[in-house]
Amino acid sequence: MEEKIINRVAQSKLVTFDLEELYPKGERKVLDIKDWLHEGFILREKEFRNHVDTHNWSEYQDCYVALQCSTDAIVPGWAFMLVASQLQPYAKKVVVGSLEDLETMLYQSVLDSLDVSPYTDKPVIIKGCSHKPVPQNAYLMAIEKIQPVAKSVMYGEACSSVPLYKRK
Numbered sequence: 001m002e003e004k005i006i007n008r009v010a011q012s013k014l015v016t017f018d019l020e021e022l023y024p025k026g027e028r029k030v031l032d033i034k035d036w037l038h039e040g041f042i043l044r045e046k047e048f049r050n051h052v053d054t055h056n057w058s059e060y061q062d063c064y065v066a067l068q069c070s071t072d073a074i075v076p077g078w079a080f081m082l083v084a085s086q087l088q089p090y091a092k093k094v095v096v097g098s099l100e101d102l103e104t105m106l107y108q109s110v111l112d113s114l115d116v117s118p119y120t121d122k123p124v125i126i127k128g129c130s131h132k133p134v135p136q137n138a139y140l141m142a143i144e145k146i147q148p149v150a151k152s153v154m155y156g157e158a159c160s161s162v163p164l165y166k167r168k
Contacts, residue, residue, distance in 0.1 A: 107138035
């Protein structure tokens with residue numbers, strides 16, 4: 001007697017929320033200003049402005065840019081603002097910080113405008129594995145956005161999920 005195999009995961013009302021699908025397309029670049037500082041530590045305004053004036057900003061066309069200084073230099077706020085003002089016509093988004101900070105800001109923007117009505121009163125699983133650099137903070141923002149409307153929220157894959165929230 002042959003027993004029919006039933007895919008209960010496919011038949012369930014479980015809705016998968018995949019942050020990877022929301023990943024903003026575009027190249028990411030880091031602009032480290034340490035080389036624009038005297039000995040990597042001292043900002044001399046005239047020299048710094050010269051670097052800003054002579055830099056090829058078009059290489060950041062349609063990119064997401066993380067501005068940083070990888071040395072322990074104390075960089076005044078106006079310096080990053082000056083660089084950002086030059087990137088403004090080219091880059092899609094500019095942040096001061098690491099690539100992870102950049103990804104977090106991008107996800108914040110996407111999740112803020114996300115319509116969560118398809119998740120209303122449904123069991124939702126936030127997919128855990130991704131091939132793209134989804135920052136940990138994006139998962140926190142996702143549950144913050146989905147929990148108020150979902151019946152339940154889990155993390156992982158349908159075959160091995162971790163329950164996080166269940167409405168009483």
